[in-house]
Amino acid sequence: MPSTPVRLALIGCGGMARIHLNAYGSLKQKGIQTFEITAVCDPALDRAEQFAALAAEWGDRPTVYADLEALLRDRPPDAVDVTTPHHLHHTTAIACLEAGAHVLIEKPLGVTIRAARRMIEAAQRTGRTLATAEQVRRWIGPRATRWALQEAGLIGAPRLFFAQNSGGDRHAHPDERRSPLPFTWRQDKLTGGGGFIFDGGVHYADVLLYFFGDVETVYAFVGDVNAWEWPLPDGGTRRISVEDTCVAHLTFADGVVGTWTWTGAAPGRGINYTVYHGSHGSVYSEGIYPTHPELQWWNGEVVPYEELIRRFLASLGAEERECLFPAALFPDPASLSGDHGVELEVYDFLEAVRTGRPPELDGFAGLRAQAVVTAFFESHISGQPVRVADVLAGRVDAYQREIDAAWGLR
Ligand SMILES: NC(=O)c1ccc[n+]([C@@H]2O[C@H](COP(=O)([O-])OP(=O)(O)OC[C@H]3O[C@@H](n4cnc5c(N)ncnc54)[C@H](O)[C@@H]3O)[C@@H](O)[C@H]2O)c1
Known part of the structure; x- marks a missing residue:
């Protein structure tokens, strides 16, 4: 179990990221010293700078990046918290996992089932944790x-x-x-x-x-x-x-x-x-x-x-x-x-990274929930009831084909 704090980067500094940042701040206020936010990243640099200033109120000022490649090249963090738009979830998560970082990623896990499955495969290949950010059940x-x-x-x-x-x-x-x-x-x-x-x-x-x-x-x-x-x-x-x-x-x-x-x-x-x-x-x-x-x-x-x-x-x-x-x-x-769920969710992730235990909701849990709602779209397109297991396995994907094609997932 590492005794040094988990070096964490926030990828995306938009609306939901702010709620995550507040949750990390609340953990610090409660005396949780198991992590440091070392980097923040968003192509909208003004937002990233604002996040760095806020994080500096309760820790060292994180380094600001406009792109993920530079962040991972400089010094890969131990873990990342990803809150980008959905179509960037899979490329962001896979790049971070391959750089050796554990990943907490906002729901829905991927923009399609194929995207989500690629993320899970990357986590398995790299042996890193992939956790789905899901606060409601908490x-x-x-x-x-x-x-x-x-x-x-x-x-x-x-x-x-x-x-x-x-x-x-x-x-x-x-x-x-x-x-x-x-x-x-x-x-x-x-x-x-x-x-x-x-x-x-x-x-x-x-x-x-x-x-x-x-x-x-x-x-x-x-x-x-x-x-x-x-x-x-x-x-x-x-x-x-x-x-x-x-x-x-x-x-x-x-x-x-x-x-x-x-x-x-x-x-x-x-x-x-x-x-x-x-x-x-x-x-x-x-x-x-x-x-x-x-x-x-x-x-x-x-x-x-x-x-x-x-x-x-x-x-x-x-x-x-x-x-x-x-x-x-x-x-x-x-x-x-x-909303105490986000604080519990980021704490669960940090503890999973620190201790090596699985998070409550891993990538597969995110995929399972995503398959249920994706089945709504697939059922509408087919005009038939669909089996969620077929959607989860990628056997039914007519609605998603256009999205998969747009992001090179076919
Ligand atoms: N759990 C919840 O209750 C909840 C609520 C809202 C949003 N979300 C999730 O959070 C994620 C973000 O949603 P949001 O509402 O914050 O969206 P948003 O548009 O407010 O924020 C997205 C941020 O990502 C940044 N971004 C774009 N490309 C990027 C890149 N390549 N690298 C880094 N940052 C990049 C944008 O500039 C923006 O600041 C989505 O997955 C969404 O579903 C979850």
């Missing part, structure tokens, strides 16, 4: 939900789930047919890989896998229902080439069946909830994710959120509690609210 709400559904069996045998996140834009009149948001890499199929159901959907797919195990089949509609024009930086407009809506039906290997709707094209009354039913009751939460689960028995009796959390925490042995909520970070997990 929140106390999803942890307690998993306990209620599986370990404690509080709702009996799980049988059904429903998730609906539907709403419309409230800032522009629908007849304007123009998005209030600018067109970015996220709205382009080749750079984003897909819209929200790909980008954000992997979080919920991971939660479902965590609760119920493998998804067997998916049958989905995916489309750009708003059909808006999106503003370009030069003043022009462009249609997005990703979806704004998805309506999906899923079956799980353990027999659970459910539906999952996500849309930004449903003006009027929005609905946001997720619910899991078993033979004896349900666990319900408002929101996209089960952040505030509430148990209800078959006879209507309710176990409210606070009581459920209390019972969950009381059920944990000392070792498990330390693993889920390390005392050095969160001495009072019952009081947790808000």
Whole structure:
């Protein structure tokens, strides 16, 4: 186990990277001295400089780079934290792994299944850690939900789930047919890989896998229902080439069946909830994710959120509690609210690098969640239900072929 701090580089200094940087800063404030941020890298040098200045508030000032090649050539770090746009995930991660660095990479693992598989192969070839940055299951709400559904069996045998996140834009009149948001890499199929159901959907797919195990089949509609024009930086407009809506039906290997709707094209009354039913009751939460689960028995009796959390925490042995909520970070997990997941995620990665143990979510875990949402697109294109195992193995890839071709993955 190395006694010197892990030398860490941040690759990408955009929106999500800032949340990672704050999480590393919080670890330092809590006395975690197992790492140093030695480099930051972004072609937008002003952002990288800003990151270096922020990191210098709690450590040595990191070296600033505009490109990854120069960073890896100078002195490869022990580990990197990658938050680039999706189409750069695989080239960035593979270059870092081949330079000997361990990699934590934001979800979705790769822009396509092929990209993701190449990253996993590179990790296997180099013997380095590839961890998927996935914070949602680490929140106390999803942890307690998993306990209620599986370990404690509080709702009996799980049988059904429903998730609906539907709403419309409230800032522009629908007849304007123009998005209030600018067109970015996220709205382009080749750079984003897909819209929200790909980008954000992997979080919920991971939660479902965590609760119920493998998804067997998916049958989905995916489309750009708003059909808006999106503003370009030069003043022009462009249609997005990703979806704004998805309506999906899923079956799980353990027999659970459910539906999952996500849309930004449903003006009027929005609905946001997720619910899991078993033979004896349900666990319900408002929101996209089960952040505030509430148990209800078959006879209507309710176990409210606070009581459920209390019972969950009381059920944990000392070792498990330390693993889920390390005392050095969160001495009072019952009081947790808000986003503590990223801090847990980067801490898990640093500990994996430092001790040589696997991270909770490796590259394969990222691929598994990605295959579920990729199956939505593949099902829509084929007009048929698809087996997630076929998508994961690369046997079904009609939606992804254009992206693979664009990035030399075919
Ligand atoms: N876990 C979450 O909740 C969550 C939330 C938002 C985004 N994300 C993920 O984080 C990643 C980044 O998303 P974002 O919202 O921060 O995007 P962003 O556009 O805000 O930031 C991306 C940054 O990468 C930089 N970049 C571009 N090319 C680069 C290169 N070759 N080398 C280094 N940096 C480069 C850009 O200049 C930009 O600063 C994506 O994978 C996204 O899915 C995760």
